[in-house]
Amino acid sequence: MNKKIALAKDEQRTIEQVQEHYEIEKQLASRLQNSTKEERQYLYTALYNELFNRVLHHPQLLIKSDPTATDWIVAQRMQLLGHFLQADLTYLEVGPGDCSLAFEVAKHVKKVYAVDVSTEITKYSIFPQNFELVISDGCSIPNVDNSIDLVYSHQLMEHLHPDDAIAQLQHIYRVLVPGGIYICITPNQLSGPHDISQYFDEIATGFHLKEYKLTELYNLFRQVGFSRVSLYKSYKNFHLKIPLFFLTIYLFKLIESGVSILPFSLRRKVAGMPLLFRGMTIIGKK
Numbered sequence: 001m002n003k004k005i006a007l008a009k010d011e012q013r014t015i016e017q018v019q020e021h022y023e024i025e026k027q028l029a030s031r032l033q034n035s036t037k038e039e040r041q042y043l044y045t046a047l048y049n050e051l052f053n054r055v056l057h058h059p060q061l062l063i064k065s066d067p068t069a070t071d072w073i074v075a076q077r078m079q080l081l082g083h084f085l086q087a088d089l090t091y092l093e094v095g096p097g098d099c100s101l102a103f104e105v106a107k108h109v110k111k112v113y114a115v116d117v118s119t120e121i122t123k124y125s126i127f128p129q130n131f132e133l134v135i136s137d138g139c140s141i142p143n144v145d146n147s148i149d150l151v152y153s154h155q156l157m158e159h160l161h162p163d164d165a166i167a168q169l170q171h172i173y174r175v176l177v178p179g180g181i182y183i184c185i186t187p188n189q190l191s192g193p194h195d196i197s198q199y200f201d202e203i204a205t206g207f208h209l210k211e212y213k214l215t216e217l218y219n220l221f222r223q224v225g226f227s228r229v230s231l232y233k234s235y236k237n238f239h240l241k242i243p244l245f246f247l248t249i250y251l252f253k254l255i256e257s258g259v260s261i262l263p264f265s266l267r268r269k270v271a272g273m274p275l276l277f278r279g280m281t282i283i284g285k286k
């Protein structure tokens with residue numbers, strides 16, 4: 001591969017390690033992208049386990065070995081989550097990674113469930129008493145109906161096969177109590193790609209099987225039944241909650257259409273502005 005690579009400032013690895021990661025993940029992602037629904041019942045777990053076993057310098061494994069970095073990430077995410085946590089609450093995190101955030105949340109709520117496709121990152125962890133790790137097929141949420149007060153996911157939706165995204169949202173909606181909340185944080189397609197392919201391709205070709213636009217994600221949330229959907233934007237000490245309905249969605253659709261036609265490098269730069277499309281925090285209420 002002859003393309004000159006400019007690594008991100010926070011990238012700790014060499015160009016050779018990044019390229020190795022890219023080639024392995026792209027190969028595995030292609031298998032997942034072209035799989036059947038029946039095959040994906042075991043492929044999510046098998047392929048993610050294979051990725052972590054073959055890419056020993058994977059960022060998630062490096063972060064786990066750096067307590068300072070982990071503490072900073074948890075503190076950042078708790079700034080948002082702290083507004084929703086209560087002592088009698090049942091919390092579920094989908095795609096928890098090393099579970100460091102879920103372990104912190106366990107100090108503030110009654111019960112924590114963490115649903116993931118792999119145990120490779122957490123296999124040496126010590127779990128809190130009110131914590132339970134549940135291994136899933138990558139789509140289903142094996143909890144009973146109307147049992148969860150708050151569901152949280154960070155960088156999850158984009159890892160799902162497009163055919164599985166609506167099914168998992170339906171499962172999340174099903175397990176939420178009436179009035180329950182789902183906080184979904186995911187990158188916006190317009191400022192992407194955001195997986196390892198960001199250094200090589202103009203669309204995601206790694207394990208971000210589909211990165212979404214805001215309007216696409218809103219339509220999915222409404223399709224499964226969420227009564228209210230909001231966009232939450234936060235930058236430093238600035239916080240803004242934008243209710244999403246026909247007027248605001250129409251305006252966002254116009255903006256997305258305008259940004260979409262820009263050349264790749266300019267589109268990515270414009271969409272990556274903090275208060276535009278760099279990342280999306282979607283809050284759905286059942």
